[in-house]
Amino acid sequence: MAVASTNYKNTHLLTIEPDTYWSRRTTSDPVDVEFDIEGNILVCNATDEIIKFNQQGQFLSRFSVGLDRKIKGMSCNENGEIFMTDDNAKEVIVCDDEGQVTFDFSVPRDAESSMNLRGLVVSNETGDVYVVDSYAAKVLRLTKNGKLLNKLGIYNEIKGTLVSPCYIALDSNQNVLVNDKDQNRVQVFRPDGQFVRSLRGCRHPGTSLEFLNQASGIAVLANGTVAVGSQAGLFVCKNESYGPIIRRFDDKNSSNGIMGTKGIATYRNVMAVALSIQNAESTIELFVGY
Incomplete structure (x- = not known):
């Protein structure tokens, strides 16, 4: 299966280097990005800490959402509220664009497992909040007030079992798309937890041409296709069975290869990708998304 390349020079807008904008007490690499x-x-x-840039790469502000918090995922709703996972307090917090926390709620914990909160996404249609717990290998569907509605990816199901979920997105049909890193795929569910399909970056099951190895970072583009980062590059695949690749944003086997993808976010026709590579400078890359 041939993968259409996208001219990097025509789609790449700019690179943001966030490292110098964290406070002196902060040295961690970016784990998520949102508009x-x-x-x-x-x-x-x-x-x-959260740092903010405009789309021209200019630094705008830095704010704290409260000492001892550990923010690993972000999702902004249509009202401008920013939902965040706090893995330290095991909470979801909601704040305005200046970092003022307006409310928070605890995330329900399975008594038999530890908890590691990662990505989250908020539905503008229902207000539901989907939170990834990577240690429990589940996605929790919560009301905007924190009431547990159901879980997705429950272990021991034949199809749809999650092993190492990390980032998450919603498509226009309210399907829930979850990076399953160690299974080298994206798992797709209905809100009630029903498994729909998996996206593997290939056209047929069992083929060796699977590009979504170590899938990390995901966003649904306006045309319904799905942007996914992996160890093999930054790809766009169809949101259908097996997730056939349409094109890639980076240049394979060149200095423009996209590696170490963390969060991916979109705003209109712009896509932001957080990259974090060991022993290399972390960046935020902006592309024309579609």
């Missing part, structure tokens, strides 16, 4: 309601870029790094 606020005005199209500015928010970056978190598993601490209490």
Whole structure:
């Protein structure tokens, strides 16, 4: 199966280097990226700090959402509220664009397992909040007030079992798309937990041409296709069975290869990708998404 390349020079807009904008007490690499309601870029790094840039790469502000918090995922709703996972307090917090926390709620914990909160996404249609717990290998569907509705990816199901979920997105049909890193795929569910399909970056099951190895970072583009980062590059695949690859944003086997993808976010026709590679400078890359 041939993968259509996208000219990197024509799709890449700019590179943001966030490292110098964290406070002196902060040294962690970015773990997620999100656009606020005005199209500015928010970056978190598993601490209490959030930094903000505009789409021209200019630094706008840095704010704290409260000492001892550990923010690992962000999602902005249509009202401008920013939902975040706090893995330290095991909570979801909601704040305005200046970092003022307006409310929070605890995430229900399975008594038999530890908890590691990662990505989250908020539905503008229902207000439901989907939170990834990577240690329990589940996605929790919660009301906006924190009431547990159901779980997705429950262990021991033949299809749809999650092993190492990390990032999450919703499509226009309210299907829930979850990176399952160690299974090299994206798992797709209905809100009630029913398994729909898996996206593996291949056209047929069992083929060796599977590009979504170590899938990390995900966003649904306006045309319904899915942007997914992996160890093999940054790809766009169809949101259908097996997830055949349509194109890639980076240049294979060149200095423009996209590696170490963390969060991916979209705003209109712009896509932001957080990259974090061991022993290399972390960046936020902006692309024309589609």
